[in-house]
Every structure is written in C-alpha cells, then in structure tokens.
Amino acid sequence: MVASGIFQFVGYATSGWERWKHSIERLLWYQSDSLHVACGVLIIVLVALGLRKSLASFVPWSFLLMLSSINEAIDIFYTQKLAESVKDTLLTMLVPTILLVTVRIFPDLYRPPEEAPLSASSGLSD
Secondary structure (H helix, E strand, O other), rough: HHHHHHHHHHHHHHHHHHHHHHHHHHHOOHHHHHHHHHHHHHHHHHHHHHHOOOOOOHHHHHHHHHHHHHHHHHHHHHHHHHHHHHHHHHHHHHHHHHHHHHHOOOOOHHHOOOOOOOOOOHHHOO
C-alpha cells in the first residue's frame, strides 16, 4: 500500500515537471536543445556559487550531471526516446565540461589580465 502511494506521488511529481518544462519552452520561444545548453551553464555557475566551489572543482559538475540524469530519466519514462535523452545530456554537459577541463588545464585563461605598473616615464604625476 505504501509503495503504491509513493509511486503515485512520484508519477504526479514527474508529470508536473514535464508540463512545467514544456511551458517554459513555449514561454521563452526556445528550442529544447538550446535550453539544455543554456541551463547547463546557468546551473553549474549557480551551484558553484551556492556551494562556494570553483568551476575547477568536480562538485558542481557532478551535481549538474546528477540533475541532468534525473531529468533525462523522467524524459525517457514519458517519451521512451533514449537517443534523444543521450543527446540532451551531452548538450547539457558540453559547455560545463569544457569549462571544467580548461579551468583545470589552463587556469590563466580565467584570471584577469595583470595591469602594467605605471612607470616614471609615463608622463603621469601625483
């Protein structure tokens, strides 16, 4: 009996999630693919800020992968389109993965340029 109630609740919640996502797509006039890319970047930045972690940390990236996997599991349940869900996961994770790899390998890309010190010959005086 309890398991039946849990499954009903999960079914109601997931169908609500699907309806909400489709409403957002229609409201923003965005295609689903571009929303996956934009939301992936937005979510990883918000998670990094919220957890006070660097984008070089695997924690925000892993959190995004978990959220994307849950979302796509729900999509597979309702649409039975595995290939579409794999594509959506790849689109969601593409830019965050590029950020994670480049910030770890090339951290100087993410630092502000150093200002050149003012020299005496610059003509500026106090």
